[in-house]
Amino acid sequence: MSAKDLVLIEGLEVRTVIGIYDWEREIRQTVRIDLEMSWDTSRAAASDNIEDTLDYKSVSKRLISFVEGSTFGLIEALAEHCANIVLDEFNVPWVRLKMSKPGAVRGSENVAVLIERGLRD
Numbered sequence: 001m002s003a004k005d006l007v008l009i010e011g012l013e014v015r016t017v018i019g020i021y022d023w024e025r026e027i028r029q030t031v032r033i034d035l036e037m038s039w040d041t042s043r044a045a046a047s048d049n050i051e052d053t054l055d056y057k058s059v060s061k062r063l064i065s066f067v068e069g070s071t072f073g074l075i076e077a078l079a080e081h082c083a084n085i086v087l088d089e090f091n092v093p094w095v096r097l098k099m100s101k102p103g104a105v106r107g108s109e110n111v112a113v114l115i116e117r118g119l120r121d
């Protein structure tokens with residue numbers, strides 16, 4: 001049992017409508033998602049079977065689809081909804097999710113929110 005295992009998705013970039021200003025409602029901007037998902041990988045390690053693990057491709061496709069269709073104002077709201085999808089639809093007990101909006105603030109490399117949801121063993 002390795003309850004501290006993680007499955008990661010790093011730098012998932014999606015174009016979406018996001019922002020609080022009028023001009024932001026008219027365009028698509030890039031958000032970048034970094035995910036750490038608590039998952040015991042020992043069963044999949046033993047079986048070498050995709051059915052025994054958390055499929056990062058399935059999670060990525062679901063989040064891309066959701067984010068592309070969303071129109072939130074704040075990255076906080078987008079992050080919260082994405083975290084709930086991961087917890088509720090993929091039976092992940094705990095998630096740390098960083099929602100970045102690179103290019104939002106001139107002169108900065110990035111702005112982001114970082115949230116943790118669920119229970120970590």
Ligand SMILES: Nc1nc2c(c(=O)[nH]1)N=C([C@H](O)[C@@H](O)CO)CN2
Nearest residue numbers: 018019020021073074075076104105
């Ligand atoms: N904590 C936050 N601050 C700000 C956000 C946000 O989503 N969370 N958004 C904006 C604007 O939409 C900005 O990204 C436009 O450049 C400002 N502050």
